Amino acid sequence: MSADSKLLLEIKNLSVTYDAANPPVRAVDGVSLQLRKGESLGIIGESGCGKSSLALGIMGLIKQGAVAGEIIYSGHNLAGLPEKKLRKHRWQDIALVFQNSLEVLNPVLNIGEQIGEPLRTHYSLAAEEIDRRVVKLLAMTGLEPDWRHCYPHQLSGGMRQRVLLAMALSCDPEVLIVDEPTTALDPAGKNELLQLLQKLQKKSGFAMILISHDLGTVRKLTSRVMTMYCGRVVESGITSEVLKNPMHCYTRGLLNSSPNFFKYKDLWGIGGEPPPGGSSEGCAFYPRCCQGDASCGRSRPPLKYIALERMVACHKGGIETFLRAEGIRKEFVLKNKEIKAVKGVGLTIRSGEVAALVGESGSGKSTLAHILAGVLQADAGQVFFKAKKVEGRWATKMLQGMQIIFQDPFSSTSHRMKVLEVVREPLDIIKWSSVPAREAAAVEALQTVQLPTAPDFVNRYCHSLSGGQRQRLAIARALVTKPKLLIADEVTSMLDPSTQANLLRELKGLQNRRGFAMLYITHDLHLARKIADKVYVMYQGEIVEAGVSFEIFEDPQHFYTRRLMSEAFSDLV
Template sequence: MSLLKINDLKCHYLTDIDTVKAVDGISFEIEEGEILGVVGESGSGKTTVALGIMGLLPENTAIYGEILYRGELISSLPEAGMDKLRWKDIAIVFQNGLEVMNPVMKVGIQVTEPMIRHLGLSPESARSKCADLFRTVGLDPKWMDSYPHQLSGGMRQRVLLAMALSCDPKLLILDEVTSALDAFTRKEIRDLLVDLQKKNGYTMLMISHDITFVSSVASRIVVMYSGRVVETGPVRDILVSPRHPYTRGLVHSTPDIFVYKDLWGIPGDIPAGDGFKGCPFSPRCTQKIEICSKASPVLTPIGGGREIACHRGGIAGLLEAKNLNFRYRLPDGEYLQAVDNVSLEVREGEVLAIVGQTGSGKSTLAHILANVIKPECGEVFFMDGNVSKENYGNRFSGIQIVFQDPFSSTSSRFTVLDAIKEPLYINKIGSNGDRLQMVKNALELVRLPTTDNFLGKYCGELSGGQRQRVALARAMVMEPKLLIADEITSALDVSTSANVLRLLKGLQNRRGFAMIYISHDLSLTLKIADRIAVMNSGKIVEVGNSHDVMLSPSDEYTKRLVGSRIGLCCHTH
């Protein structure tokens, strides 16, 4: 039997203006001795869950559903009944010691108070136990006679932890216990919690927006968004292979997980009020479909101890290549195997980098995926359609490719307007007035001028960086669902390359399209890629999360590729 079980819990704050659905129908359970992490952005309802379990929600809260402790319903207990459970059975450690603690009472007295009240200890016995608790949490007992303001943030957090442990509870709720602490103190608190759990077998509910901290302690994670659970599962599975678009956004926003990558948060904000219908994440989601704005998804088991709430079953596949082969005929009649039985998958909204030496087959593969050339055998599917049979490059929400050399891919005889407008004209999209506005919108996206003077410039008058941005605008004007960027910075200087790359990743983050980034520069790909596929002699020899490929490559060629980086910052890897 679970120690704590929550069934369809709803906590709605009633105000004069509207109803705030802080928690809106969540269910989970904690086994005895387990550490369960609850993560999510600020405002997702994590602290409300903790207060609901403790029976500490304000009077203007409407509470529905069930909270069971050891099979006993506690959510409907009167205050006197909950008071018997607090501290002895369930205790909480709050996130801000200075606000929670009484500023005019010495911390030792505050820690002994629950023991005197709930355990019936004498003041002398309680003080003796308090000294032991201070030692347990790494504090010298001399600090018992200090006031809260005389302690550092880390020390106050340890005092609150000692207070929570004072009555030897079975369930310990930790609410953002490290949010305001420095990295060193944070690790000390983490080590202390792990040690306490090992020695005493505490069951812990760990609430935090810091997914790194939670994952270092918990065995299982619950991901909350806008008062609902969107995904649950074992810690490693959630971090390595998040299945919900929101979870992926959280993981990719965490610097301790993607140590080489630039930080890009999830665009948009959590919806407020009670007027929203459908999936609450849909306004920020890159793969939403019609039903997402009409109905809320149900949390559904998907195997392996995981659950997900998504109408599309989680992050959906966008492009799938199966057994692709392509050969070039050489002047002497021999054949060069450029692509050799390659299979890969690209999911909605992700950035897949394909890296390898010059001549490894990367650009040929890119051209096959974009349907620029046909494979000798194998198939490419895009949104369940066959790329070779459909013109996905000729429509909105299709596939677009930006080629390696901007001087060859855009005609010097075209004006900027003509170059960007051409795909709209060829595919008979919009009127002349509509096309002009679409071109200006695309130029704004790539941060180029929209004046008549610039539109009338010939591409041959532009710098390399400007010309590559025009090529990017030409692709973006078709609003692609998948963008293939083939060595787009290789012909540019380092400063221009950095600007173009950051612009490209910013566009991808805001617009939500998936991207295949082709490059021989591993350092560059690490800045933007979610996953990396390593290509050698026409074959993909390794695929994995970018940090895994970088820090622990498994293939010998990948190891050589990682070791070939040069520079003062590279010699330790």
């Protein structure tokens, strides 16, 4: 038997256009998906991305719009069928649990009558048999039989959601579409409903499409996930892999906006708004993308495989890799003693990512940072910046290249130079634009790190600055070339907590807008937990553990990582 013959539901190039709007709005734009018996598919995306319109289109419930494409259920195309024929499939083969229970349920009919309605439509049953089945359905969804005599307004939100689920399951469908099942439910009600859905799917074996804003719900209930934006699918894959390692900037933005995963990080929404009309000729996400360029707005990126079980619609093949290091080794000889500072280290940093490199003093973090930036030559291994091998310091002598902020600002900024000269110097070296333009860029960088820009300050010599001011000056100097990768070695160690918090928030805001990546080297695990997307743990010159930050901090595997966490967080109750 071929793989295609096992498909229960197949959607091919489905589009939904609402013609009543002026101009018409294409809410779903060429979506395709496949669903097999017993499988569960999650659909995620912001409000207005087309998730609910896709569900209504599959059900044939779009009344004021046009639906194009194919909806193939068990080998039969349901698209374009007359309403009378569609009703035979609706509820009996494919059922929908609607999003808003108060809007969907009829206020003048009791619960029993409404759950029994699909049974009356599809089966010739006596009233007593319908009532018996209603009682059974209520029990199956965790409600007492007496509730069938009540009206919707007399039930709680969670109970009404169970009633909608009972209605959808009344005719034992093979495909269940669930639209935002946990909206407005308290945590206890939400967990009960999720457990109920898991239990019912296991018992009945129906395939499920779950539409939700709640990424925690999607993680618990689905095996595959699709991300929708402006009516298009921009990423799809295995749920656990997509949520752990998103490959589209939009999917990552959704994750960074979700408290389910990064419990200690500040929440950062995706800047900007989707384009009006729901569709565009080029990449719809381009105006909001942190790594987009002009070419992205000219043509629509196809959804294509970039790895096994992973598809992404992006002209750049997904989130760009800015830095890749392989097999880095470095040894020093001190008084006839051989010190292996870095032992075969490899790491990867992608666009818009904060990777924290943590470990105790002497573990090799700063040595590795210097090698990555081309300041120090490795004994073995290779470093690539944007797929080009780093040899010498070319990557640090360009706009939108790589910059390193050294641990000691006193030795990295000359005390003989004035503040403005120090910040402007990288632009002087590469001879960028005119001197006034360089000075304007330097002033902007000083403002970014919250240093004064008055003439009496920018004309001061560096030796007259405090340690915290010198630290911020070094950061401004690194930012003036608008780097794509910033290697920051203990950059906030000399700052007071308030300045540190303000500076890191500003850096994170800049990162969201510009899409630069940052390798943040620190001893402070509290800070790493607060800002990092990914964590590398270094011990005696080796990376002993690496992964997404919420997994590393919540469930460390290596004994050294567990020891670091224990010592760092032992003061927390």
